[in-house]
Amino acid sequence: MPKTESKDKAGEFQVVSFKVDDKQYAIDITKIIEIIYYKKATPLPQSPEFIEGVVDLRNRVIPVLDLKKRLQLLSKTDRRPNHILIVRVHDKTIGIVVDEVQQVLSVDEGQIQAPQHIFKGTGSKHLRGVCKVNEQLLFILSPDTLLSGDEQARLEGI
């Protein structure tokens, strides 16, 4: 495992990398509250398809989001998810189900290519960009776009 120095350089920021369907994704570390082990979510009635349900985190009810469904990825593996990332979206706390949390990485802003440069589509709005780390592509998500305003409103009640 390569050693990542988290030096305080300008334009450099830390991300937490994780795997979903053998692909590497990352989220800005500052957005993350904590990482917990995966537990089965309780399904919500009349919720959007990508909402797996709610989990209890220290007496707080947190909605949990299935990233595969949100990103409309076609599932290739039947791997059981291992972790849930607890993230702050706007002023809301939600859980994101991932296969495996990997490590904390430092990413240079300059290395990130904007998604618009690669392709255009609805999916791209959830991406902040793509960068290459250790000869592997790393998709950096922007968690604020994972829920639209309407969706946020619908989750208000929870």
Added chain:
Amino acid sequence: MRSLFDFIVRRLEYKILSLILIVLIISFTGIFFIMSSKERKNFIGDEREKSKLVADTIHETLDRDMMAFRADVVRFLMEDLKKLEGIKRIQIVRGDAAYVGEGRGRDKAFMDFKTLDDVKKRISTLYKPEWERDHPDLKMNTASGTDNPEFRNYLDQTVRVLSDTALAGTQEDALKRGLLDAVYSEEIDGVSVMTYLRPLPNFPKCALCHGAEHRLRGVLMISTSLEGMNAALKQSQWYLFLASLTTVAVLIAFLRFLMRRVVLTPVNNVVGCVKDIAEGEGDLTARIAVNYQDEIGDVARWFNKFIETLHRIIAQVSRTSKQVKTVSQEVLIGTQQIEEGSKIQMQSVETTAGAVEAVNASIHRVAANAEALSALAEETAIAILQMSSSIDEIARSAAVLSSGVEDSTASILEMSSSVKQVDESVVSLNKAAEDTAAAMSEMDMSIKQIRSNVMDTVQLSKGVTEDAERGRRATEMTIQGIGRIQEYSQQVNAVIQNLKTRTESIGKILNVIDEVAEQTNLLALNAAIIAAQAGEHGRSFAVVAQEIKELADRTATSTNEIHEIIRALQDESKNAVLAISRGTKSVAEGVHLAGEAGSALEKILESSKQSTDRIQEIARATEEQTLGVKHVADSMQHVTDMVQQIAHATHEQFKGSELIISSTEKMKDVASKVKNATQEQSIGNKQINEIVERVSRQVKEIAQTTGQQAEEGAHILKAVARIKAVVEQNVDTIGKAGRAVEELMKQATRLSAEIDKFKL
């Protein structure tokens, strides 16, 4: 008794009469008993009828007066009836247990106030004071005769019949027809009585005064005396007896009269006639007068016939005896004459005999002389003959000797030739014996060879046995070694199994470590996140977190490696287990094979032992054979020696026999010479013989003639003696005949007198 029997047996009349008497007595006794029992039955029937009549009266009165509420009338009626002659007892015994309780069949009705009290209780308004008039009130109210078992039995039965509701319709009918009544005999104060019983049921009409809880109000009991009946019975029996006796007496008298007329008189007539004939002095003209056509007449007729026949025979005898008398008189005269004549004859014979005897004596003397001469001549002839015959015998023996010499010569020749043959065969025998001896020594050699071979074989087979024994021991050890291997491999297997479980537990521990590492990792991540959020202040913390994470990662990596190693180890141990199980299997096979090898070796050992035994036996046998062969060889040597001796002896024999032949030849010549000389002598002898014989014949002739003369004289003498004897016999016989004739005469006279006694 005996004399009475004898008297009866002696007379036909008494015999018949006593038989009839016995038959009559038996039949009249039977009639007597039948009649008297019938009479008794009639009397009892009458008594019963009487009792029934009284019972009917009382019952009738009870029925009617009770309904009219006049119970007292019944009571008075019964008191009155008691006074009737022959009635010993009239009483009503209270019946049902429901009515009198334990006193059932014991109390008498109308003798206390029990019933009246009861009735008063039930119908006090209808109670009548006259019921109590003269009513007795006994303290001990006990009916007599109720202990009789027949009465108790009757009571129980009647209560049962009346209580049977199924018979309700027929009960009254049965009562009316007297079917429920009963009769039995008993004694009251020593007087025999007949007791008649009648049930008095509790009819519905009685229930007003007496209640309906019970079925039998009581039993009417009437006992009548049987004394009068017994007296009458005795009287009639007496009459019957007298009548029977009279009848028997009259019948016997009548029968006797009839028998006398019909049988006894004719029999006595015949007996009288026969007795007259028997006692009369042989009067054969008397006859029985026959007047009857029956068997008695037959007896008389046949007796007459017999007398007639007798008459005829005796008449004939009388005639014959008279004739005998006259004939015997004539014979007597003839014999007397013969006697005298023969006496004279005898005298003349005696004189003749004397003369003949004198002649005879002289002839005897002449004969004796001639005989002596003849004897002398004969003796001479015999001597000469004897001599001749002895010479003949010598001639014959000389001839025999000659032929014998010839025979012996022939046989000596034969012997000589056979001796020669023997000699030849002995030579060949000698040769054969020598050959046999040679063959025997060869055989001895070969047997010795066999023996040494057998000895070698014995050694070899012993070696085989030992090898097999060694092999067996080795196999046993192998089996033991394999067994140990099996044991060890089992131990190894156990160790490996143990190892497997240990590695499994290590795996479990590693899992725990893994988990801890992962959690550490996550914690480190979270720490890094918190540090990042803390910004500048958290930087050093982030470094620590990163290091922790790295440690956790390394831990995870090394645990994975250990996992791999353990998995490899487990695979190996699995392989080892498999190998061991294969090894165990092959060890088992090895054990099996070794066992088989062992058993095969065992068999080999056994058979080699057996073959050793056999070979030893063979060796022994060969040893014996060797000895036997030696014996045979020795005896062959003896045989050869003997054969040679025999050869020698036969050769000498041969020589001797030749000598014998020549000497017998010589003997033969001498014998023929002797033969010729004796033959000549024999001829001379025969001539002498003939001369002597002629002399002898002449002397014999003389002797014969005188002998014949003497014989004839003796014949004459004998004849005279015989005549004399005959004459003497004649005289004697004639005397005897005379005496017999005299006797005959006497007998004829007596017979004639006897026959004259019959009246013909």
